[in-house]
Amino acid sequence: MIGVERIEVGRLQSNTYLVYDTSSGKGVLIDAGDEAWKILEAIQKHGVRVEEIYVTHCHFDHVLAIRDLKEEYGCRFYIHRDDLMLLESAAEQAEKFLGARYPEPPKPDGFVEEGDVVGTGAIRLRVMHTPGHSPGSVCYVMDRAVFTGDTLFAGSIGRTDLPGGDLKKLLNSIYRKIFSLPDEYAVYPGHGPSSTIGAEKRYNLYVGEHGVLRREWGGGP
C-alpha cells in the first residue's frame, strides 16, 4: 500500500508530504519546507527509509529543511533546472521574508524534467513541468493523485508576482496539464488542504467553471 502524510511546516505553513510504500519500507518526500524535526518524526512514525526528496519549486518555504535531512539521512534531492537560481537565493529570500538567517541549501543531486518517472519501491511519480508560479515549478503525478506545489491550491492558485512568475504560463500549466488529469485524482497542494481535480475544475475561484481568470486565459481547456 502507498500512503501519503501531510506535514505542515514553518511560518508560511507549507506542506511537506511523506509518500511511503509499506511493502518495501521505502518513502520519498515531496518538498522539505522547514522544521526538519517534524518531518523526521513522521518518517520515524511510519518506520520508512527516505532517500529522495523531490522538490516542487525552490521558494524558500519548500526547501529550507533539505540541509538537515541530508545530514541526517544522506537524502538526495532533485529540482527542475529552471529553479536553480531560486534555490541559490533561498537563504536570502528567507531572510527577507522571515527576518531570520538560514544556511544556504545544498546543491541539488540532480534535475527532473517533463516526462521523467521517478520514485522508489512501488512509488512512481511522473514529472509534469508546470511553470508560472516559478520557472521551474513541477507537479508530481502518482496513481490517482497529483502533488501541485504552489501552482494549484484547493480553491485558489499560486501567486505570480514573485521574480520569475508568469500568469499566462501558470494558466496554461493548469488548464492544459493539470486539468487534463482525471476528475477523481486527489490534489495535494503546497499549502492548505487537499482537494480533487474535479472539485477544482468546478469550484476553484480563479480557474474553475466560473473562475475570474478563466476568460482572461482565453485558450479554453
Ligand SMILES: [Zn+2]
Ligand atoms: Zn512558492
Ligand SMILES: [Zn+2]
Ligand atoms: Zn509556498
